[in-house]
Amino acid sequence: MDTERMDNEKMDAAASKTSGKGLVYMVVGIIAVIAIAAVLLIGFGSGEVVAKVGGEKITKEELYNKLVEYYGESVLDSLIAEKIVDMELKKANITVTDEELQKEMNEVIESYGGVDYVNTYLAMQGLTLEDLKEDVLSYLKVMKLLEPRLTATEEEIVAYFEANKSYFDQPEQVEASHILVYEEETAKEVKRKLDEGADFAQLAAEYSKDTGNAQYGGELGYFGRGEMVEEFEEAAFSMKVGEISDPVKTKFGYHIIKVTDRKEAKAANLEDSREEIKEILKGQKLNTEYATWLNEKKTEYNVVNTLAK
Structure with a gap:
């Protein structure tokens, strides 16, 4: 069929629909690099060679140190954030059920036009459906923790509707x-x-x-x-x-x-659009509130990232 429409336009539309979740749908590419390297290094002892270039050797330590140099701070910061979220969930006795996770996954997959298109989109970024599932789970965890901070006022809902009427037509x-x-x-x-x-x-x-x-x-x-x-x-x-x-x-x-x-064509109506606007604003607030909340918790837990420059 119209491959340009089905592959490009649907993916672009899906990306725009989920953009409010972008900060918490973490980019796992860097973590994947470290994870793959870790698996590769498991079979090697200290000082062992992982590659040879002519007569020159590249050791496990050299590879590990280079990975830490390039990606260590970012990966460690992500791990710190993940640890804080899990600790706060436990403290508040909050859980994400399998049903909630699957519901969110279904919505993401549907927004991309089906599982085939999701897999294609992920493959373009070197990711898999399992990577996406982990990110969706992270999103739901943070959403549940921060939900009380994400309520939109009536003024915000009306202002968003007036500024984006054409979108809701x-x-x-x-x-x-x-x-x-x-x-x-x-x-x-x-x-x-x-x-x-x-x-x-x-x-x-x-x-x-x-x-x-x-x-x-x-x-x-x-x-x-x-x-x-x-x-x-x-x-x-x-x-x-x-x-x-x-x-x-x-x-x-x-x-x-x-x-x-x-x-049939239908002009935008605030009441018909209200719930969708609430979700959009919630996603937007999450992006800003998450950073504020995380910094508060890092101070509370006295977090020290020794790799931070």
Whole structure:
């Protein structure tokens, strides 16, 4: 299908949706470097060689010291923050349940358009789904600890709404599924089977070349104008709910489109947007409050980072 839309625009949209959580969704790349190195070094004793360059040797200590030099302060600071959070959770008898963690993970995965897109996005950064899960857990821990400090006032909610009305406007949207094939004859064959009563989802799994959603019945979710290639968009927005198109040719091949729902354009309304605004403001406040709270706790616990410059 429209790879540019599905891969780039969905990822950009997902990044913007979760941007309020960015500070606490920690960047684990540096920690991963240290973790991998630690695993590699487990099998080596003190003074042992981890690499050779001609006649020159690189020892375990040299590698370890270099990692500490480049990443030590940042990693240690992250570990200190993690320790403080866990101690405060225990003190307050607060826990994050498996259900809460899975719910948040599902929301993040959905915002990126599905697990395949999440994995692609993470792979681009050298990360895995488990890395994301650890970051989401960290976010939920901090959110629970700081929630009393994150309440938005009515004035803040109204001000945010007035400044971002266009964001909350609901444009006309279509929900659709599609089956993408490369040859016109194949497209005609698929349409004939559909006309004879075949199941759309089953044919999508069997025929569609859009590997990102073929196993999910070809579902594309809701999209507005300007998100799909012109020919696809023109066809989809001209169809009725439940209607299945004839083959539609685009630069990607031939599409059989099924429209499953529509949303008419709707102007922004404060009451309809209130809960979403509260969550956005909570995320924004978390970014600033977390740093303040952490510094308070570092003083309270008399934390000393000997690697800090």
